[in-house]
Amino acid sequence: MKRAVTPGTFDPITYGHLDVITRAAQLMDEVIVGVAASPGKAPIFSLEERAELARASTAHLANVRVEPFEGLLVDFARAVDAQVLVKGLRAITDFEYEFQMAALNYELERAIETVFIMSPPQYMYLSSSIVRELARLGSPVDQFVPAPVAEALARKFA
Numbered sequence: 259m260k261r262a263v264t265p266g267t268f269d270p271i272t273y274g275h276l277d278v279i280t281r282a283a284q285l286m287d288e289v290i291v292g293v294a295a296s297p298g299k300a301p302i303f304s305l306e307e308r309a310e311l312a313r314a315s316t317a318h319l320a321n322v323r324v325e326p327f328e329g330l331l332v333d334f335a336r337a338v339d340a341q342v343l344v345k346g347l348r349a350i351t352d353f354e355y356e357f358q359m360a361a362l363n364y365e366l367e368r369a370i371e372t373v374f375i376m377s378p379p380q381y382m383y384l385s386s387s388i389v390r391e392l393a394r395l396g397s398p399v400d401q402f403v404p405a406p407v408a409e410a411l412a413r414k415f416a
């Protein structure tokens with residue numbers, strides 16, 4: 259059984275994340291969306307809210323489940339018995355950071371492999387902070403995030 263973790267802060271989850279999760283779910287037997295506490299990023303949604311929005315957005319994917327985690331990603335991956343970390347690569351600017359993270363995680367746990375999925379062009383520019391900024395300024399975000407996320411953002415910035 260090949261089990262992967264797709265990690266992120268998901269503040270909030272976007273269609274870009276969903277693209278990576280959906281494609282990972284086609285490659286793997288099971289995918290666990292690992293929602294990181296990421297206290298250093300001071301997320302606008304609580305850990306439980308971010309996990310709930312990720313659950314609502316992935317409910318249609320039978321082999322995907324969502325779990326929040328605190329601490330190191332490799333410890334979480336070990337705890338859920340995952341052998342693979344799947345990350346999205348959007349642009350060349352992501353590469354250096356992702357290269358560093360993949361190398362660090364390999365150093366921490368050699369049994370866990372990092373695999374990258376290229377984002378399609380329509381999601382190359384997308385990030386959670388862009389979506390938060392649009393919502394904060396009252397711009398519609400429906401083309402960037404699933405409906406439950408758009409509603410949660412509207413409530414947050416009402």
Ligand code: COA
Binds near residue numbers: 268273278329362381
């Ligand atoms: N589509 C759309 N947006 C994407 C994306 C995609 N495919 N991939 C990434 N992004 C966005 C994210 O939403 C995030 O946006 P933001 O910074 O505007 O909020 C940004 O790109 C950066 O993404 P990422 O590098 O995946 O950061 P993250 O904060 O979402 O997740 C963790 C980082 C959680 C994977 C990483 O910090 C981690 O592993 N934390 C656990 C602690 C640990 O083990 N640290 C390493 C050792 S010190």
